[in-house]
Amino acid sequence: MLGFAWFEVGLVGLLGMLIGSFLNVVIHRLPKMLEAQWTAECWQLQHPDQEPHQATPFNLVTPRSRCPHCGHMIRWYENIPVISYLVLGGKCSQCKTMISARYPMVEILTGALYAYCAYRWAGVGKRLPGVRSAPPW
Numbered sequence: 001m002l003g004f005a006w007f008e009v010g011l012v013g014l015l016g017m018l019i020g021s022f023l024n025v026v027i028h029r030l031p032k033m034l035e036a037q038w039t040a041e042c043w044q045l046q047h048p049d050q051e052p053h054q055a056t057p058f059n060l061v062t063p064r065s066r067c068p069h070c071g072h073m074i075r076w077y078e079n080i081p082v083i084s085y086l087v088l089g090g091k092c093s094q095c096k097t098m099i100s101a102r103y104p105m106v107e108i109l110t111g112a113l114y115a116y117c118a119y120r121w122a123g124v125g126k127r128l129p130g131v132r133s134a135p136p137w
């Protein structure tokens with residue numbers, strides 16, 4: 001029977017998958033945010049006497065996630081780490097364009113790393129059935 005310690009490892013793994021989902025946002029948006037900032041700064045250097053125009057906000061929170069191909073706003077149930085990717089068959093629900101496998105891979109990898117850390121360093125591994133001490137690695 002699976003004990004409470006495995007439940008904890010799984011729970012930490014799920015938390016890691018949520019963090020991985022956020023990392024996907026950072027991976028996708030941070031370069032665009034920096035490019036927009038640099039473009040605005042260059043424009044300001046070329047036009048020092050003009051007021052900078054207000055761009056629509058683009059950061060890690062705003063705007064909501066959209067399909068990069070058709071612009072379809074991703075609903076909350078289309079944004080569940082790994083599960084939504086599998087349910088949607090790796091395609092946008094609107095335009096059926098393939099979604100990069102990078103997204104679930106980052107979520108799975110981050111979840112696995114979190115689960116491993118809980119197993120190895122949070123003492124969960126010592127309480128797992130059949131495990132007398134944490135593994136040597």
Ligand SMILES: [Zn+2]
Nearest residue numbers: 067070092095
């Ligand atoms: Zn789409």
